[in-house]
Amino acid sequence: MEEFTINIIKEGLEDKEFSCQELVQECFSNIEKDKLNDFITLFKKQALQQAQDVDEKIASNQKLNSLEGIPVAIKDNILIKGERVTAASRMLENYIASYDAKVIEKLRDKGAIFLGKTNLDEFAMGTSNETSYFGPVLNPHDETRVPGGSSGGSAAAVAARHCVFALGSDTGGSIRQPAAFCGVVGFKPSYGRVSRYGLIALSSSLDQIGPLTNSVEDSAIVFNSILDQDQNDMTTIKPDKVNISRIKEGMGNKVIGFPKNYYKLSIDQEIKDGFENVLQELKGMGIKTKEVDFSFMDEALAVYYIIQPAEASTNLARYDGIRYGFNKRDAQDLLESYLTNRDLGFGKEVKRRIMIGTYVLSEGYKDAYYNTAKRVQQDIKFRFQKMFKNVDAIILPTTPSTAFKLSEKFNDPLTMYLADIFTVAVNIAGLPAISLPMVKKPLPIGLQVIGNFMDEQNVLNIAYNLEQNFKFINDVE
Amino acid sequence: MKEEDIKKLSDLSRIKISKKEINEFTKQLSDILDYVNKVQGYKFIAQKYKSDDEITELREDKVINKDNEDLIKQFSDQDGKLLKVKKIL
Numbered sequence: 208m209e210e211f212t213i214n215i216i217k218e219g220l221e222d223k224e225f226s227c228q229e230l231v232q233e234c235f236s237n238i239e240k241d242k243l244n245d246f247i248t249l250f251k252k253q254a255l256q257q258a259q260d261v262d263e264k265i266a267s268n269q270k271l272n273s274l275e276g277i278p279v280a281i282k283d284n285i286l287i288k289g290e291r292v293t294a295a296s297r298m299l300e301n302y303i304a305s306y307d308a309k310v311i312e313k314l315r316d317k318g319a320i321f322l323g324k325t326n327l328d329e330f331a332m333g334t335s336n337e338t339s340y341f342g343p344v345l346n347p348h349d350e351t352r353v354p355g356g357s358s359g360g361s362a363a364a365v366a367a368r369h370c371v372f373a374l375g376s377d378t379g380g381s382i383r384q385p386a387a388f389c390g391v392v393g394f395k396p397s398y399g400r401v402s403r404y405g406l407i408a409l410s411s412s413l414d415q416i417g418p419l420t421n422s423v424e425d426s427a428i429v430f431n432s433i434l435d436q437d438q439n440d441m442t443t444i445k446p447d448k449v450n451i452s453r454i455k456e457g458m459g460n461k462v463i464g465f466p467k468n469y470y471k472l473s474i475d476q477e478i479k480d481g482f483e484n485v486l487q488e489l490k491g492m493g494i495k496t497k498e499v500d501f502s503f504m505d506e507a508l509a510v511y512y513i514i515q516p517a518e519a520s521t522n523l524a525r526y527d528g529i530r531y532g533f534n535k536r537d538a539q540d541l542l543e544s545y546l547t548n549r550d551l552g553f554g555k556e557v558k559r560r561i562m563i564g565t566y567v568l569s570e571g572y573k574d575a576y577y578n579t580a581k582r583v584q585q586d587i588k589f590r591f592q593k594m595f596k597n598v599d600a601i602i603l604p605t606t607p608s609t610a611f612k613l614s615e616k617f618n619d620p621l622t623m624y625l626a627d628i629f630t631v632a633v634n635i636a637g638l639p640a641i642s643l644p645m646v647k648k649p650l651p652i653g654l655q656v657i658g659n660f661m662d663e664q665n666v667l668n669i670a671y672n673l674e675q676n677f678k679f680i681n682d683v684e
Numbered sequence: 685m686k687e688e689d690i691k692k693l694s695d696l697s698r699i700k701i702s703k704k705e706i707n708e709f710t711k712q713l714s715d716i717l718d719y720v721n722k723v724q725g726y727k728f729i730a731q732k733y734k735s736d737d738e739i740t741e742l743r744e745d746k747v748i749n750k751d752n753e754d755l756i757k758q759f760s761d762q763d764g765k766l767l768k769v770k771k772i773l
Contacts, residue, residue, distance in 0.1 A: 289754075302758065303754065303757075303758065305754035305755055438743045503726070505722055506722050506723060506725070506726045508719075508722075509719060509720040509721070509722040509723045510723055512716065512719070512720050513720050513723065520697065524698075527698070528760055529759075529760050529767070529769055530755075530758070530759060530760070530767060531755075531758040531759070531760075532758075532760075534760040536760070538770065539770075540770050540771065541769065541770040541771070541772060542698075544770060545698040546698060546699065546700035547700060549697075549698055549699040549700070550699055550700040550701065553699065555705070555708075558694075558697075558699055558701065558705070558709075559709060559712065559713065559716075561697045561699065562690070562693045562694060562697050562699070562709065562713065563713060563716060563717070565693055565696050565697045566693055566713075566717070567720075569696065575724070576720065576723070579723050579724065580720075580723055582728075583723050583726045583728075585730075586726070586728045586729060586730055589729065589730045590729060593729075620712050620715075620716060621712070621715045621716055621719060624716070624719075
C-alpha cells in the first residue's frame with residue numbers, strides 16, 4: 208500500500224480489498240515483529256472483535272461511520288474506561304481508568320478501533336521517550352536512535368504503520384518533536400480546541416491533545432473528529448471544524464514569515480540546508496515570504512521551564528498512593544508514606560521537575576520566577592499577535608537536530624530541554640502548530656508551521672500545500 | 685544551589701531522595717535554574733495588555749450520580765466504602 212491514510216484504508220475496506228480483521232491483525236503482527244516498545248498495553252481481543260463487527264457491517268452493505276474500522280493508537284496518558292492507564296509511571300502501573308476521556312468518547316462514536324496505549328516519557332515529561340518506566344521506544348528509521356518525546360510511542364507507531372493514526376499530547380512540543388524525528392505529521396491545535404477531560408494533566412495551561420498521522424489531510428480529519436466545547440473542561444472554546452476541501456485549495460496571496468537570521472541559529476547543518484530548500488521551494492511557488500523577529504526563543508524556553516514545572520508540581524501533588532496508585536505499604540506514618548510512595552513511584556525526571564516547580568512557587572522566589580514568567584508570557588503572546596498582522600503563518604524547523612542516539616542526552620537534563628527550543632513558544636502563546644516532514648532520508652527532518660490563535664484552517668491549508676510540493680525520497684518501509 | 689537546599693526542596697515536595705540523587709540534583713537543578721533566570725533579562729515590548737479571557741458558561745450545580753465502585757476498588761486500604769489512612773493526629 209502506497210499511503211497508509213484514513214481515506215485509502217476506508218476505500219480498501221469498502222471495496223473489500225482486505226477485511227478489517229486482516230488489517231487489525233496485520234497491525235498487531237507488525238507491532239510484535241518490529242519490537243519498538245511503542246506500546247505499553249495492547250487491546251488484541253477487543254480490537255479483533257470490533258474488526259469482526261465492522262466486517263459484518265461491510266458484508267451486509269451498510270455504510271461505515273467516518274472512522275469506522277480505522278485502527279488507532281492512544282497515548283497512555285489518555286483515559287479509556289476500564290483499561291489500564293499508566294502515564295508510563297510506576298506510580299500508575301496498575302491504575303484502571305474509571306471514565307473515558309472526551310476524545311475517546313468522540314472517536315468511539317465514529318467507530319475507531321483502539322489497538323492499545325502507546326509508550327511515552329513518564330507523565331509526559333521528556334523529549335526522547337527515555338524516561339518511561341516501561342523502557343525507551345526505538346525510532347523506526349534507526350533503532351539506535353530516540354523517536355523523540357514525550358509522544359514517542361505514538362509517533363513511532365504511526366511511522367512504522369502499526370496504526371493508521373495516533374493521539375498524542377503536546378505541552379512544549381510533545382506531538383511535534385517526535386513527529387519530526389519519526390517523519391510523520393504531528394498537529395497541536397490551539398489551546399482550548401480539544402477537551403482535556405480525561406487527559407492526565409501535566410501543565411494545565413499548556414497541555415493539548417492532538418493527532419499524529421501520515422498526512423496533513425488525516426490530521427484535519429482527526430482534528431474535526433476530536434475538537435469540542437466540553438462542559439467538563441472549562442478552558443475549551445468554540446469548536447470550529449476545518450473545511451477539508453478548502454484546505455486543498457492554493458495559498459493565494461498568503462505571506463509566510465520565517466525567523467530573521469535563521470542561518471545563525473544553533474542548529475545542525477542538515478536542518479539549515481533543509482530549511483533553506485523550503486524557502487527556495489516557496490520562491491518557486493511564487494509565495495511571498497517575510498522575516499520575523501524570533502530572537503526571544505531562549506526566553507520563551509526559560510518561561511516554559513518555569514511555568515510547566517510549577518503547574519506540574521501542583522498537578523502531581525495528588526499522587527500519594529493512598530486513594531490509588533503505587534503504595535509501598537510499610538510506612539509508619541502518613542508523612543513517611545508520602546515520602547516513600549513518591550520516591551519509589553516517580554522516576555528522576557519527574558522528581559526534578561516537581562522540585563523545580565516547588566522552588567519557583569516557593570516563598571521568596573515566586574515573584575522573581577513564576578510571576579515574572581507569567582508577565583513575560585503575556586508579552587510573548589503580544590509579540591505573536593504583532594507578527595500575525597504582517598504574515599499569515601510562520602515557518603521554522605521543528606527541532607535543532609535530527610533524532611539523537613539513545614542515552615546521548617539522557618544524563619544532561621538541560622541539554623534535553625534545549626531540544627524543545629523551537630516548539631515551546633507555541634504552547635506559551637496557545638497557538639496552533641503542525642510539524643510535517645521536509646526531509647526523509649537519511650533521517651527525517653520536520654518543518655513547523657505556526658498560525659494565529661484559532662486559525663487551524665489557515666495552518667492546515669499552508670501545510671497541505673507545502674506537503675504536496677515537497678520532493679521526497681521514498682518512504683521508509 | 686547547595687545540597688541542603690535540595691534536601692529542603694525534596695521535603696517540601698514530599699519526595700524522599702537518596703544521597704546520590706541529592707548530589708546529582710544539586711548540579712542539575714543549579715544549571716536549570718541558571719538557564720531559566722534568562723527571564724530576568726527579557727525586553728518587554730508592550731506596556732499594557734487586554735485581558736483575553738473568554739467567559740465560559742457554567743453548568744448547573746447538580747450531582748450527576750456516579751457509580752464509584754471503580755474508585756473504591758483502587759483504594760490502598762479500606763473499611764467498607766471508606767478510605768482508610770494512617771493516623772493523622
